[in-house]
Amino acid sequence: MVVINKTAAQTARLKITLKHLSPAIWRRVLVPHDINLPKLHDVIQIAMGWTNSHLHAFETRTKAKIIPKIKVSPKITIYQIPYEEEDSFGMFGAGPEILDERKYRLDDMMPEAKSKCVYTYDFGDNWEHEIVLEKLEPVEARLTRAEVLDGKNACPPDDCGSVPGYCDLVEILADPKHPEHANMREWMGHEKDETFDPAFHDIAAANKTLKKLKL
CATH class of the missing domain: 3.10.290.30 (MM3350-like)
Structure with a gap:
């Protein structure tokens, strides 16, 4: 009680x-x-x-x-x-x-x-x-x-560019063929096998x- x-x-x-x-x-x-x-x-x-x-x-x-x-x-x-x-x-x-x-x-x-x-x-x-x-x-x-x-x-990463920037980030990280994929992985600090799960x-x-x- x-x-x-x-x-x-x-x-x-x-x-x-x-x-x-x-x-x-x-x-x-x-x-x-x-x-x-x-x-x-x-x-x-x-x-x-x-x-x-x-x-x-x-x-x-x-x-x-x-x-x-x-x-x-x-x-x-x-x-x-x-x-x-x-x-x-x-x-x-x-x-x-x-x-x-x-x-x-x-x-x-x-x-x-x-x-x-x-x-x-x-x-x-x-x-x-x-x-x-x-x-x-x-x-x-x-x-x-x-x-x-x-x-x-x-949670979105800090400094990713507000709602539009975050939506772009999720799309880019999900597509290994995207021209900005490697740059965004580096910006996120991802290791070789690390991924971002929204x-x-x-x-x-x-x-x-x-x-x-x-x-």
Whole structure:
């Protein structure tokens, strides 16, 4: 029998889906609901398979109230680590509200089940991930390690040129007769018999790394 601790942070079940690709690349993970956003960024990087080599940001949108004959835009909030202290608007312009993610937690940004946000990694390749808080689960004690429950398909390599570049890469690597095949294998760092399987994701390896990440 599990004794529920009402004061312990609930466990959040998140589904993280890389947008604009088919078949979908996604992971389902467990984290404490009170995890801070920099740590959540670390979890996403490990769970998805990125290399944490670029800037990132979280974005939420609050639905605007409907006012007859008046167009009201949704409120956009950006959570990111400031990289130019003198520029309070970062790279996003003066429209959205910009908050320092180091001061916020998941339960601030996504307070309840079915909440959503967009996590963007690498502002050049602009990898957008939809994150859905699928469920909040009361627990006996706060979760101290994140865990990948399941997922599908391999993460694109960093710096491959966003969605179009990744689609080209998969096609080139699958065709030994393609004129760029040898160059792309070299760029990927493949050994003689090594191949790239876009359908493969090693959940066990991700969880092994997550065990080292203290939350």
